[in-house]
Amino acid sequence: MVKRIIVDDKIFQDMDNQIIQLEHLTKRFPVGNGFFTALTDITLSFGKGEFAGLVGPSGSGKTTLLNIIGSLDVPSEGKATVLGRSIAELSQKQAANMRNHHIGFIFQTYNLLPVYTVYENVEFALLLQNISAEERRKAVMQALEWVGLTDKEKSKPSMLSGGECQRVAIARSMVKRPKIVLADEPTANLDSKNSHHILQTMQKLNEELGVTFIFSTHDEKVMQYLKRQISLADGKVVADEQVELVSSQ
């Protein structure tokens, strides 16, 4: 059991440690003859090793914000700087390179490649980095060990449970030792037991490897694990809270 205590309601301000900076970020999507504004004037920053979550109802702009941080999308206004690079100024190749080396993604629907085995799914990101077969094997097996799936390395995703698939997705996102992992509703398709299992796995990786985790969620189970909660509503930040997790006996 964990108990959440709000310790600070200020934005994390350790400037030296910041790896993501969002300044007055606005995102609009064309709809018909007009525009739909998904994000309005978002100013946030995330430090190295954070375990933070964007929380809010559907349509609040959580996934849009994650996509911009992950360089899958660009802001309409404002500036998003990730690992010292302005997202809007990255070429397609540079953005792909950043995602490949420094950003891991975990999706609600796992998004594993169905024709690949567990091992090959995890290995995929490393294949793009021209790493030797021996090093790849070592890294993949370690990633599978982190998520407790070394015995499933030859299985295809169709042979795994939802929880196992999500653990493979975590291994895939972690195998390249990224600086940031973006998890979009990672527990939405999982039962309670599996949700806690994967959240504990991610928490452990965050603590041991110092990787920054940013979640998009409206799942209470996820919120219990977050060290920082950023609440969004209608594309605006309505609260940004630092929380301390205290084990209760």
Added chain:
Amino acid sequence: MVAFKLAYRNLIGAGTRTWLNVSVLSFAFVLIIFHNGMLDGWNRQSRKDTQQWEVANGQYWHPHYDKLDVYSIKDAHKPLDAQIIGKVKDGSLVPMLIQQATIYPQGRMQSVLLKGIPHDQQLLKLPTQELKAVTEGLPAVIGKRMATAAKLGIGDKVLIRWRDKNGTFDATELTIASVFNADVPSIDNGQIYIDFEAMQTMMGLRGDATLLVTGEEEPATMDGWDFKDIKFLLAELDQLIESKKGGGIVLQAVLLLIALLAIFDTQVLSIFRRQKEIGTFIALGLTRWQVVGVFTIEGAAHSILAIVLGAAYGIPFFIWLNAIGLSFGDVDVGITMAATIYPYYSVRLILSTIGLVVIASAIVSYLPARKIARMNPTEALKGKIQ
């Protein structure tokens, strides 16, 4: 390498759909090779037959001789010099004297080309040695087409009338000494072969010839004679084969198009259904154009599987066909064509067909895959139709 591995896995994973596409494409692949192999085989055999029966390694023509102009024949002859006579004696040249004549088979009148050729020549396959086997009348050799047209057989006699060098009509009785069966109609229809010296005597053209057939590998030029090489002499045959190939291309193109259309459809469906996968690729660090490459390779890989499948059943089929040949019976189509054609599959034919199938597959795979380059990765990740 990743793209190839992924393509292979996806194709195998697609099961029946892949194999249907691959089967149709492999059929097109095998048919293209079969059709062109048959034409090449026909061409090779026809060239060989024409050389063996008619042109050898080339011909020297009298400057006025034009085989397509009967008016050129009468005066197209000249004496053979000592150098030519020497080559005739050693067998490297075969002289022919050609004049027009008329025969009267069963009371009918028929114009013919009378060709005098040494009975002891061995350069051409014409059975000229038979010209000395018959002693009664003037021995003549004709082809089966001529024999059929004039209703003549071995031992038959027929009246022949000609004009000598002075324009004086003369006549005698021919005895058919032999009827040869050649696949080369241009040496057969309307032609009668008699002994060279006998013909010179008949025409009053002692020592003259109209053309010289050479067996020399590298024929030299000779003063007063126009050399016609193999390329010139077989041009008609080459043009005919090319025109046949041209006609065949339509059939091959239709078949290939059907196979390519199936690949195109599969690609469109694949890109439509696998948007999430496309989004995932981009999230994992591939650029959109790299994903286009992955899908293009996947589509083009159909052709590789088709070639493997085509080879699996095509090679035994071609080996078998090459052993037994394709028989067309005793049909006379008016062009040089063997009764049984043995296909010829050149390395060039096979490689060009492989190239055609692979490149065409890659193009039809690339066309729908270009859509990926315009996709919004965030929408793709959600699997939204774009």
